[in-house]
Amino acid sequence: MFSLPPELLQSLTLRNAFSQVPELPPSRAESPQLAPGPTAASSRACNICLGASFLDVDEQRVHYRSDWHRYNVKIRLKGGEAVSEAEFAKLVDALEDSISGSASSSDESDSEQSDAVRDLLQKTKIASRSPSPSSEALSAPQTALTWFHSPPATQIGVEMQKGVGEGRKWAMFMVAGGHFAGLVVRVGKPEDAEEEVEDTTRRKKPKKPKPDTEVLLHKTFHRYTTRRKQGGSQSMNDNAKGNAKSAGAQLRRYGEQALREDIRNLLTDWAEEIDQCERIWIRASGSNRRIFLDYEGAIIPKGDERLRTFPFPTRRPTQSELTRCLAELTRVKVSHLTEDALRAQDEAYLASLPKPKPKPTPAPQPVLKVAEPKLSKEEELLHDKWFRLLEMVHKGRLDALKAFWEREGTNLGGIDASIPEWTDERYRTLLQLATQLGQEDITVWLLEEARADPTIEVPSSIAVEKLDEDAADAVPAQAGSRRVAFDLARSRAVRDIFRRSAGAHPEWWDWLGAGHIPSILSKEMEENREEKKKVRRKGLKDKVREREAKEKERESTASPVEEVVQPKPAPQPEPRTGPRKLGGSSGATEGVAGLTPEMRAKIERERRARAAEARMKALSRR
Structure with a gap:
């Protein structure tokens, strides 16, 4: 890196974020303020x-x-534009402290110049080369390697270092x-190296030139x-x-x-060689780093400007690893690569990057909840009365409901008043409400004594209720049609109250x-319905008795010869061990096995009698 030919160095231009060759603006290249010089050829x-x-x-x-x-x-390097010599002079004059105003000693001229450049850089506000998050362009990944372009198709990548002194020695340490591995290396040829090479060309056996690094x-x-x-x-x-107390510890x-002592x-x-080094590279963790710096009489002072860390991953400290790191640096x-390549x-790299995240939409303004108006004492009292009334209906407390309604019914708007939202x-x-809840006593009181209106329409937002199985006398309301209180009844008993x-x-x-009531129900109709039920029950009982009598006759007329001829099934030996079940083995056939015909007939009659009772x-x- 320190031995590149001057012709190549003059042709290098720094590539921007995405490896595009920067072009010189025409206005700057053709500026009339620039002093004309000799031709480019000479x-x-x-x-x-x-x-x-x-x-x-x-x-x-x-x-x-x-x-x-x-x-x-x-x-x-910071993404700004170069200035002409006249513009630079104006910038320097504009500083509050000129280059020579800070000190008069000639020994401090270098530091004064450095202060001037530093102050100018601090004063000049330069837009960052990396695009803002809102722009469509994406910034390139930050690496320690910097690439330069030399037309027409040459690219050079180096590890950039700030400033170059006269020395060309580096110290490198890893722990x-x-x-532990350490070395002191010469990274630049001595000044007399070229002369020695020229002298050796005259000899028969040319002397081998010194290597770039040693x-x-x-x-x-x-x-x-x-x-x-x-x-x-x-x-x-x-x-x-x-502190552990083992031998290994x-x-x-x-x-x-x-x-640490070694x-x-x-x-x-190595103190003399380290003092001559231009850079000191150290790879060490926080605790190990104190071995080099933080002790009394340290060779390398803490905060030394020559200190650097390796800007890339490293492996176990060895001589070969230090050599590899030196080559990388x-x-x-x-x-x-040509400019088209x-x-x-760059386009392929940009295509592989994830798409930029969309701009975060501004958070919606929180909707301020409108404070509910404070209720007056009369309104609070009215709310309390309605809640108490509805609670009585839900729990079926008819006596309390009657007493409460006699006292507060008029104030609440009457028996047909709409329940507040x-x-x-x-x-x-x-x-x-009482019909839907199935409160029979309250429904009777509302219809008979309070004379509540059964024709008031139910709100259309309420779904159709499912009727029970014995709703043969009910006409179920269809969804979307007009419905009233009778349509909300879910049992036959509640519907009979309306009838x-x-x-x-x-x-x-x-x-x-x-009112949607299919038919009325009078006392005579209820009595007739009860008589029909009694007749039906009596008929069933008579049928059961006739069936039992026929069975008895069939058993009594059975031939005795057949009983003798039919061999009795041999009783199965029961296990002597284990649990025994009452009534013999499971199953109807096995339960009467081994019994006489009279016992089997008696058991059969008892079974049929139980079925008839059920x-x-x-x-x-019903």
Whole structure:
């Protein structure tokens, strides 16, 4: 990286976020303020500073050390635009403290220039190269590798470092898991290397040139500090769980102390070489990092500007791993892709990225709940009365309901008053509510004594109720049709209450029309219905008696010869052990096995009698 030819360095341009070759704006390239220089064929030019051209290499080197060039390089790296020399002079003059105003000593000229560039960069507000989250473009992943483009089809990737001093030595140290590796390496050729190569060309046996990098010092060693296959140092385990008293723990503590002393002794031995190093690379965890810095008489002061960490993953500290890391930091990555290939590569990469998340929609403004108006004492009293009334209907407390209605009925609007919506009841009147709940006593009181209107329509939002199985005399209402209180009755007993009221008071309401009652029910009709039930029960009993008499005659007329001829089934031996069931084995046939015909007939009669009694009970329920 430190041995790239000047011709290549002059042609390099920094690629932007997605590897597109930056083009020079025409307005800047053709600016009349730039000082004209010699022709491009016979001069050298700076690709960063606009209009800067040089006659020889020495003039170019002086330009590269100037604040103007350093400012343009840093401003371009941050995504800004380079300025001309005149514009840079105006920026410097605009500073409150000029470059020479901070000190008069010549020894501090370098620091003054650095302060000027730093102050200019801090004062200049530069838009970030990465697009904002709202833009459609996506930012490239952040890596330690920086790519430059050299037309027409060459790309160079390097690990960027801030600033370049005169020294070209690096110190590299790694420690982890009791393993340590360190080296001091020369990463740049000495200044007399080219002259030595020119001199050796005249000899018959040319001298082999020195390599680009050369390891000056190196050392590796290992101490037992971690438990096998368990990870973590002994000191970390002691801090977390307390000091262990095993022999292995004692050995690991000794290994940690020995490792710390060995590293610090090595740093003392290499102190002269470390002082000459341009960069010091350290890979160590938080606790291990104190081995190098945080102790009395440390060779490397804490906060040293030369300190760096490896900007990529590393493996176990070994000599070969340090060599690999050195190559990653110093070797140039080269690719040869045309601009069209670079664009295609960038488009493929962009296509592989996840789509940007949509802009978060602003959260809806919370709907402010309108505070319910505070009820007056009269309204609170009215609410309390309605809730008490509905509770009596739900629980079927007829006596309490009668007393309450005699006292408060008029104030509540009468027996047909609509139930208020704020009570959350689905039904419109008390009669509809009591009918749906199946409260027979309350329904009778509402129809007979309170004379509630049975023709008031039920709210259309209420679904049709399912009738019970014995609703033969009911006319079920269809969904969507007009319905009244009778349509809400779910049992025959409640429907008979409406039919009795219709029969007893036909002049009160339009029972058979608007009331949806299919037919009236008078006392004579109920008596006739009971007589029919009694006759039906009597007929069933007579049929049972006739059947039993016929069975007795059949058993008495049975031939005695047949009884003698028919051999008796041999009784099956019962097990002597185990539980026994009363009545013999399971099943009707096995239960009468071994009995005489008279006993079997008697058992059969008892079975039939029980079946007949069950049928009679079923009929009486109807």
